[in-house]
Amino acid sequence: MDSPQSLSFELFPPRTPEGAARLPAVVAELAAAAPDYFSITHGACGSIQDGTYETLETVVEHSGVEAVPHLTCVGSTRANIAALLHRYRQAGVKRIVALRGDLPASATTPSAPGEFHYASELVSFIRDTHGNNFQIEVAAYPEMHPQAPNPTADFDNFRRKVEAGADGAITQLFYNADAYIDFVDRCVKAGIHIPIVPGIMPITGYANTLRFCNGCGADLPRWIRLRLEELQHDKEALLDFGLDVVTRLCENLMRNSAPGLHFYTINQASPTLRLCGNLGLRTSVEALA
Numbered sequence: 472m473d474s475p476q477s478l479s480f481e482l483f484p485p486r487t488p489e490g491a492a493r494l495p496a497v498v499a500e501l502a503a504a505a506p507d508y509f510s511i512t513h514g515a516c517g518s519i520q521d522g523t524y525e526t527l528e529t530v531v532e533h534s535g536v537e538a539v540p541h542l543t544c545v546g547s548t549r550a551n552i553a554a555l556l557h558r559y560r561q562a563g564v565k566r567i568v569a570l571r572g573d574l575p576a577s578a579t580t581p582s583a584p585g586e587f588h589y590a591s592e593l594v595s596f597i598r599d600t601h602g603n604n605f606q607i608e609v610a611a612y613p614e615m616h617p618q619a620p621n622p623t624a625d626f627d628n629f630r631r632k633v634e635a636g637a638d639g640a641i642t643q644l645f646y647n648a649d650a651y652i653d654f655v656d657r658c659v660k661a662g663i664h665i666p667i668v669p670g671i672m673p674i675t676g677y678a679n680t681l682r683f684c685n686g687c688g689a690d691l692p693r694w695i696r697l698r699l700e701e702l703q704h705d706k707e708a709l710l711d712f713g714l715d716v717v718t719r720l721c722e723n724l725m726r727n728s729a730p731g732l733h734f735y736t737i738n739q740a741s742p743t744l745r746l747c748g749n750l751g752l753r754t755s756v757e758a759l760a
C-alpha cells in the first residue's frame with residue numbers, strides 16, 4: 472500500500488474563548504504527525520474579521536508548519552478579496568483553498584450574490600491578479616454538490632475550476648470509497664490530472680456525523696448509521712467503531728493511489744492522531760501519549 476504523498480489537517484477559527492485557549496495545544500499536538508500543511512476555514516461573505524488570519528498566526532507560532540487559508544467569495548467584492556490576497560501575500564502565504572462558500576438560506580440558485588458567483592471566478596481572479604504566486608486548491612464533490620442539477624453538470628463545473636487554474640482539489644467528506652474512485656476515474660477520462668485529495672472526517676459521534684452528512688449531501692451507509700445509533704450512548708465504543716470504519720476507508724483510498732489525505736480535525740487532536748497512528752502515518756511517538 473502506497474503512503475499518501477501529502478498529509479494535511481483542517482482547522483476552523485475558534486468560536487469561543489475556551490476554544491481559542493485550547494487551540495495552541497491542539498496545533499502543537501497535531502504538528503507531531505508532521506503534516507505538510509494546516510488549512511484554516513473562512514466564514515462566508517469574505518469577512519476579514521472572521522478569525523482565519525489570527526488562526527493562521529497561531530498555527531505558524533505553535534507549529535512552524537505551513538498555514539493555508541481558505542478564501543470564500545460569496546457576498547464579497549473584488550476589492551475585499553484583493554485586500555485579503557494582499558494581506559496573505561505579505562504574510563508569506565503560498566497556497567490558498569479557493570471556494571464559493573455556503574449561500575444564505577434564502578438563496579434559490581447556486582449563483583452567489585456579490586461580485587463573484589462561483590469558485591471558478593475566484594480562481595480566475597487570483598490567477599489574474601497574482602499569477603502563480605499562490606498554489607490554488609479547490610473543492611471537489613465525489614457524491615455531487617447538493618445544489619447541482621445532476622452529476623454531469625457538477626463535473627463540468629468542477630472542470631471550470633481546473634481550467635481557471637486550480638492546482639489541486641480536496642474533496643467533500645464521504646464514507647463511500649467507490650464514490651471517490653469513480654470521481655477520480657472520471658477526471659482521468661476527462662484529461663484532468665491535478666491531485667484530488669480525499670477529505671476525511673473522523674467519526675466522533677452519532678448526531679454530529681448525521682448532521683455533517685446531511686449538511687453536505689454525503690451518503691452515510693445504512694450499516695454505519697445503524698451501528699452509530701446503537702452505540703451513541705457508549706462514547707468509547709462509538710469512537711473505536713468510528714476509528715475502525717475510517718481507518719479502513721483511508722486504507723482503501725491509499726490502496727487506490729489517493730495522492731494525499733486531508734483530515735477535517737474539527738479542532739480536536741485525538742481522533743485525527745489515532746487515525747494517523749493506525750495508518751502508520753505518525754512520525755512522532757510522543758504524540759501518542
Ligand SMILES: Cc1cc2nc3c(=O)[nH]c(=O)nc-3n(C[C@H](O)[C@H](O)[C@H](O)COP(=O)(O)OP(=O)(O)OC[C@H]3O[C@@H](n4cnc5c(N)ncnc54)[C@H](O)[C@@H]3O)c2cc1C
Nearest residue numbers: 512513541570571572573581589590610616618619628643
Ligand atoms: C475542502 C473543502 C473546504 C471547504 N471550506 C470552506 C470554508 O472554509 N468556508 C465555507 O464557508 N465553506 C467551505 N466549504 C464548503 C463550500 O463552501 C460549499 O460546499 C459551497 O456550497 C460550495 O463551494 P464551492 O467552492 O465548491 O463552489 P462552486 O465550485 O462554485 O460550486 C457551487 C455550486 O455551483 C455550481 N456551479 C459552479 N459553477 C457554475 C456555473 N458556471 N454555472 C452553474 N452552476 C455552477 C456547482 O455545480 C455547485 O453546485 C468547503 C468545502 C470543501 C469540500
